[in-house]
Structures are given as structure tokens and as C-alpha cells.
Amino acid sequence: MMQRRELIQGLLAGGTLAALGGCASSGATPSSAKVVVVGGGYGGATAAKYVRLFSAQSLDVVLIEPNRSFVSCPMSNLVVGGVRQMADITVPYDSLRSKHGVTIVHDTVSVIDAQKKTVTLAGGASIRYDKLVLSPGVELMFDSVAGLQQAQADGRILQAWKAGPETVALFRQLEAMRDGGTYALTIPEAPYRCPPGPYERASVVAAYLKRTKPKSKVLILDANPDVTSKAGLFKKAWADLYGGMLEYRPQHKAIAVDSKTLTVKFEVHDEVKADVLNVLPSMRAGALAVQSGLANANARWCTVNFQTFESTAAKDIHVLGDSILAAPLMPKSGHMANNHGKVAAAAIVAELTGLEVNPRPMLSNTCYSFVSATEGIHVASVHEYVAAEKTFKTVAGSGGVSAARSELEGTFATAWAYNIWADSLG
Amino acid sequence: MQLNRHRRPRAALFAAASLFIAVGAYGQTAQALQTRALAGTCANCHGTDGNAVPGQPMPRLAGLPKNYIVEQMQAFRDGKRPATVMHQLAKGYSNEQIDALAGFFAAQK
Numbered sequence: 218m219m220q221r222r223e224l225i226q227g228l229l230a231g232g233t234l235a236a237l238g239g240c241a242s243s244g245a246t247p248s249s250a251k252v253v254v255v256g257g258g259y260g261g262a263t264a265a266k267y268v269r270l271f272s273a274q275s276l277d278v279v280l281i282e283p284n285r286s287f288v289s290c291p292m293s294n295l296v297v298g299g300v301r302q303m304a305d306i307t308v309p310y311d312s313l314r315s316k317h318g319v320t321i322v323h324d325t326v327s328v329i330d331a332q333k334k335t336v337t338l339a340g341g342a343s344i345r346y347d348k349l350v351l352s353p354g355v356e357l358m359f360d361s362v363a364g365l366q367q368a369q370a371d372g373r374i375l376q377a378w379k380a381g382p383e384t385v386a387l388f389r390q391l392e393a394m395r396d397g398g399t400y401a402l403t404i405p406e407a408p409y410r411c412p413p414g415p416y417e418r419a420s421v422v423a424a425y426l427k428r429t430k431p432k433s434k435v436l437i438l439d440a441n442p443d444v445t446s447k448a449g450l451f452k453k454a455w456a457d458l459y460g461g462m463l464e465y466r467p468q469h470k471a472i473a474v475d476s477k478t479l480t481v482k483f484e485v486h487d488e489v490k491a492d493v494l495n496v497l498p499s500m501r502a503g504a505l506a507v508q509s510g511l512a513n514a515n516a517r518w519c520t521v522n523f524q525t526f527e528s529t530a531a532k533d534i535h536v537l538g539d540s541i542l543a544a545p546l547m548p549k550s551g552h553m554a555n556n557h558g559k560v561a562a563a564a565i566v567a568e569l570t571g572l573e574v575n576p577r578p579m580l581s582n583t584c585y586s587f588v589s590a591t592e593g594i595h596v597a598s599v600h601e602y603v604a605a606e607k608t609f610k611t612v613a614g615s616g617g618v619s620a621a622r623s624e625l626e627g628t629f630a631t632a633w634a635y636n637i638w639a640d641s642l643g
Numbered sequence: 644m645q646l647n648r649h650r651r652p653r654a655a656l657f658a659a660a661s662l663f664i665a666v667g668a669y670g671q672t673a674q675a676l677q678t679r680a681l682a683g684t685c686a687n688c689h690g691t692d693g694n695a696v697p698g699q700p701m702p703r704l705a706g707l708p709k710n711y712i713v714e715q716m717q718a719f720r721d722g723k724r725p726a727t728v729m730h731q732l733a734k735g736y737s738n739e740q741i742d743a744l745a746g747f748f749a750a751q752k
Contacts, residue, residue, distance in 0.1 A: 267683065270691070271676060273669050552687055559683035563676055570667035575677045581684040581735065583728060597728050599684070599735020615735030619727065626727055632699035637687045639696050 238537070246322050246338065249345035250279040252565060253336055255505065257282030257310060259551035260538030261352030263558030263641045264565075265438050268350075269317040271566040279344060280313060281321045281336070284381075287642055290411065291551050291585075292634045293380035297387050298421030299429075300590045301524045306380060308638045316643070331531040348565045351511065351519075351528075352537040352554065353503025355410045361499040368476035374494050378410060390493045391422060396430035398492030401501065403471040403481055404439040404497040408518075410539045410549045413446035413596070415439075415497060417586035420451065423459040425590045434462060438469035438481070438489060445594050446548070447586060447618055454588035454622055471496055502540035511536055518542035523609050524602055525574060526557055537559045544609040546598060548584060552633075553640050556580040557622035578602045580609060585630030593626035594619040678743045685744065693748040705751035712745035 254265040259281055265280040287308045295301035313319040322344075328337040329349065337343045357376055368374035375390065377383040383535040385639045391400060400422055404415045407500045426433040444451055444465070455463045466486070473482040474496055481496060501507060501517035511519045511530050519536040520529045523544060528534045538554030547553060560578040567574045580600040585593050598616035600609040619626055666672055682692065685704065685733035689695045693704030704712065719733035736744070 266691075271671075271679060273671070275669050303703070369702040550666055555687050556684060559680055559686075563680035563683075567673065567676060570671070572671070572673040572676060575673075575680060578677075579681055579684050579730060579735075579740075581687065583688065583732070595728055597731045599732055601735075612735040615731060617731040623727075628700060629727065632696075632701055633688055635696045635699050636690060638702055640686045640691050643691070 245320075246324070246340070246342040247277075247279055247320060247344060248342075250320070251276040251346070251569060252278045252348045252350065253344055253346035254278060254280045254310065254350040255329075255336065255563075256352035256354060256503070257284070257287060257321075258352055258354055258538060258554065259637070259641055260554035260558045261350060262287065262310070262313065262556045264535075264537060264562050265319045265352045266313055266317050267559050267562035268565055269319060271562055272570065274318055274471065275343065277320070278318075278571060279322060280310075281322045281324055281326055281338065281344075282310065283323060283325045284322060284559045286310065287633065287638075288380040288384075288550070289638065290378075290380045290414070291637075292631075293377070293384045294414065294418045294421050295587060295590075296380075296384045297377060297391070297418055298425045298587075298590065299388055299392070300421070300425075303385060306634075308642050310642065312643045316401075326505055329505065329534070329588065330449075330536060331509070334533065341380075347533065347569060349534045350537065350558075350561060350565070351506060351534060351540070352558070353505045353511075353540050355500040355502065355539045355549070356504045356507065357497075360503055361405070362471050362496060363473035364476060365474050365496055365498055368474050368496075370475045371476055373476045373479065373497050374474055376497055377495065378414075378497055387493075387495060391425065394430065394433065394492045397432040398430070399434045399436055399490075400426065400493045400495065401436040401438060401481065401489055401491035402495045403469065403497060404437065404441065404445075405497050406440040406470065407445050408543065408549060408592040409497065409500045412548050412550075413451075413584055413586045416444055416446065416451045417588070419463060420454060420459075420588045421590065423455075423463045427459060427462060427591075431462075434464070435558075436491065437463070438471065438472035438483070439465065439467050441601075442467050446584070447594055450594040450619055450622060451586075451588065454592070454594075458589055471498075499541075502536075506536065506540050512540070514542040516529065523607065524562040524576070524578065524604070525568075527564075535565065537561055544600070546611050547580075547600060547609060548582060548596075550582060550584050552584060552637060555581075555637055556582065558641075563603065576604060583633065585626065585633050587627060587630060588622050591622075591624050592622045592629045593630040594622045595626060595630070678747050681740060682744055682747050685748075692751045695749070704748040707748060709745040709749035712748055713741055716741045716745070
């Protein structure tokens with residue numbers, strides 16, 4: 218019923234060919250919208266919802282996202298560690314449509330024309346925007362590790378750094394591993410998506426192996442000189458919980474893999490052979506941002522005006538989340554992307570309705586990590602926009618990390634997920 | 644010193660406000676929008692407009708008395724109320740911001 222009504226609206230709006238052409242979208246693709254959001258992750262979904270909320274449902278919003286449901290990266294390591302199912306980390310997009318009136322088009326954007334202010338969809342339709350929000354996430358740079366692209370295509374060496382089918386596939390590899398095998402995880406040089414994520418993954422995999430295959434080993438091979446987030450807390454957990462089982466090696470920059478033998482080679486150190494090899498290559502802004510010339514920092518990250526998150530490369534295009542060149546101490550996290558979405562939404566609503574743009578927006582961040590199946594730790598920060606320096610800085614005296622790991626913080630980590638999913642998508 | 648960090652001379656505020664249209668196309672003031680956006684920095688854990696997910700440990704802020712919210716934030720900041728994370732987050736907000744947030748959440752249903 219709903220779909221037919223949307224289809225009729227689409228026909229009236231002139232999107233006839235696209236709508237009838239059977240492209241991936243359900244229902245209609247409007248020919249224009251005040252605000253078009255590309256990418257329905259933590260940043261984009263939040264921006265879409267909050268433009269509707271902040272404008273009292275007055276500004277029409279189209280969200281373009283290929284996936285039918287949102288699958289959360291935060292909490293996905295618990296699926297890799299065998300204590301959660303994909304259904305536990307999957308959230309439908311329905312509420313954005315039914316509760317907030319966001320038009321959702323399940324498609325991908327192939328071209329952004331910043332001059333004409335249009336996006337062209339892979340399905341062929343074109344949508345004109347007044348404001349574009351781009352939240353494309355990260356692209357894994359497979360070329361940064363020789364042989365990795367093929368090893369990935371063959372399903373031999375996985376990343377599982379975008380939650381989805383690979384998350385389960387990595388768990389299956391661990392499930393099939395012999396007792397006494399080695400799980401090796403390589404970490405690229407910062408910045409990469411989710412600074413504590415690899416250390417959390419190594420921890421929950423160690424917990425899984427300790428439970429099920431206690432002769433096994435976990436090897437963390439880190440390109441960075443030290444653990445990049447919550448170092449003290451992670452190292453204490455490793456020593457207390459997985460002593461003799463988990464080994465951390467810094468300064469290990471992966472440069473090549475051998476798919477057949479599951480061997481990884483490093484810039485300096487000796488190669489390592491594993492039974493399950495999980496190689497995270499370097500990362501950059503999502504491909505669409507790079508193709509569109511928005512990744513104007515070393516062709517890797519998108520520079521933005523932090524007061525509004527408007528790109529410094531193109532007017533009326535706001536870029537969010539992991540794809541931006543971050544301000545000091547601003548992690549590439551889902552929580553941060555959610556907060557970017559709100560600052561951008563408020564700025565867009567202010568600009569489109571004739572209000573002063575907030576001279577001093579604020580952001581918060583709390584990254585929880587599991588160090589076992591039940592125990593959590595966190596790092597938290599509050600950031601204020603400092604106009605004189607045109608950047609966000611952490612508020613002096615705020616923020617910090619857990620006093621110690623605890624099951625209470627594990628409970629809060631789960632509650633954080635339920636709440637941020639509801640805030641971003643509900 | 645920290646408490647006065649964000650205070651500006653009143654005259655400057657009036658001057659700044661007069662440069663812009665005070666009320667937008669939908670009857671919303673710039674201040675109301677900014678306060679709502681500020682509340683967005685709490686929403687990730689305490690729910691959109693303070694409506695936290697029921698049954699989870701993070702409390703719902705919508706509809707709590709304003710004074711209670713202000714007192715709790717001060718207690719977190721001063722270390723009088725034990726916490727795992729709120730003592731760290733509360734220190735990121737000025738008295739004026741806490742007052743605006745408390746007023747906003749108290750007015751939510």
C-alpha cells in the first residue's frame with residue numbers, strides 16, 4: 218500500500234523511467250530534495266533523521282543507501298568472537314521512513330555533480346539537492362598489501378572491517394581452526410576506522426579460543442609503535458586474562474600476503490604464518506568521496522569546515538564520519554559520526570531556514586570495547602568548536618578512560634549500542 | 644575560571660543576534676535549535692530528546708526536573724556522585740550549557 222502510494226508520487230514527480238526501470242530502490246525516487254544524504258551508516262542515518270527533527274519535518278530528506286538493513290560495526294567483534302549473532306547487530310531502516318518521513322532509496326550514487334547540485338544513481342535516476350550530506354565510510358586500500366585483493370576475493374584472508382557477511386565468515390574460519398592454531402591480526406598505521414577495534418577483536422577472539430581451543434594463539438601485528446587506544450587497559454586485560462596465549466608485536470607493517478600458505482610479510486620483521494589470517498589494510502575515505510574530488514587531504518581524507526562539516530572542496534556538500542580528516546583527538550568512531558550528523562543537520566537546517574549557524578557546536582564521544590565476552594572498557598571525550606582555530610578541541614579537564622575493566626562497563630557497552638541505534642535509526 | 648569559560652558580555656550577544664534573523668522559517672529560534680543540537684550530544688546514550696531505550700541502564704532524561712539534572716551534573720563534575728563515565732563527560736560542559744540542557748530535557752515529554 219505504502220509502496221504504491223510512493224510510486225504514484227514518484228510518477229507525478231517525473232521520476233517515471235527510473236521508477237519503472239526496476240532499479241534497486243523500493244518505490245519512488247524523487248527528482249529533487251532539499252537534503253540528499255548518501256550513506257546510511259552512523260553519520261548519514263543520524264543526519265537524515267535529525268534534519269527532519271530539527272526542521273519540524275519541514276525539509277524533505279532522501280537517504281540513499283544500498284543495504285536493506287543497517288549492520289553495526291560496533292558490537293560486530295562479538296559476532297567474530299562467537300557470543301552474538303548477526304541479528305543482534307542488525308537494525309532496519311523502517312523507522313526513518315515511517316516515523317520521520319525520510320525517503321529511502323536503496324541504490325548507490327555513481328556521480329556527484331557539485332556544479333549542477335545533482336547525484337546520479339547507479340540505477341540511472343538523478344536527484345537534485347539544495348544540500349548534500351555524504352557519509353561514505355572508509356574504503357579499504359587493498360593495494361597497500363600485495364596479494365591481498367586476490368586473497369580476499371578467494372575468501373582466504375578476510376578483513377571483516379565493514380560489518381556484514383565477512384563478520385560471520387571470519388567467525389566460521391575461527392570455528393574451523395584446529396586447537397593449537399594461530400589467529401593473526403594485522404593493524405595498519407593510524408588513522409584507520411575505529412582505533413580500539415582491532416585490540417577489542419583480538420581480545421574477544423582470545424576469549425573465544427580460551428573457551429573452546431585453549432592451545433591456540435592470538436598474534437597482534439601492529440604497524441603502529443604502540444597500542445593506539447586504551448593501551449594500558451588492553452595490555453592489563455591481555456596479561457591478566459590471556460597470558461601466554463596472546464602476543465602483541467608493535468612496528469609490524471604488513472606489505473604482502475601469500476594466500477596459499479596464509480603468510481604475511483612485513484616491511485622490517487620476519488614473516489608470520491597463521492591458521493586464520495585477518496589482514497586490515499590502510500584505509501581512506503569511501504570511494505565516492507575520492508572519485509568526487511572531496512578527499513582533498515593526500516587524496517585520502519576529506520577536509521571539512523568543522524563548524525558545519527561542509528567540504529572545503531565543494532559548496533553545499535557536507536561530509537561526515539570516518540571519511541573526514543579528523544580534528545585532534547577525534548576518533549573515527551560510530552559515536553563520533555553520529556555526533557557529526559547532528560552538527561551538520563543543525564547547520565543545514567539553520568542555513569536553509571535563515572537562522573544563524575551555531576558559532577560553537579559541541580561533540581561527545583564514548584568508545585566502549587569488550588576485552589572478554591562480558592567485560593568492557595571505555596574512552597570518552599567532549600569536543601568544542603574553537604572558532605579562532607577553526608577546529609574542534611577537547612574541552613580541558615574532560616574525558617578519560619575506565620578506571621578498570623568491569624562487567625558493569627560491558628553492560629553499559631551493550632546499552633550504549635541499543636541507545637545509539639535508536640538515536641541514529643529509531 | 645572554567646565556569647566562566649563560555650560567558651560573553653551581554654552587549655556582544657545582542658550585537659551578534661541583531662546581525663541574524665532571530666526566528667527561522669518554521670518559527671524556531673537559533674537558540675532553540677542550538678540547545679536541541681547540544682542535547683544531541685547526550686542523545687547517543689540517553690535517547691533522542693532524552694527518551695532512552697526502556698529497560699537499559701542509561702536513565703531517561705526527558706521530563707526529569709530541571710534542578711535535579713543540574714544537581715546531578717554538578718555532582719558528577721565534583722566527584723560527589725560515583726560514575727564510570729559521566730564524571731568525565733560532565734566536565735566537558737559549562738554551567739550555562741548544563742542549565743540549557745537541563746531546561747531542555749525537563750521540557751520534554
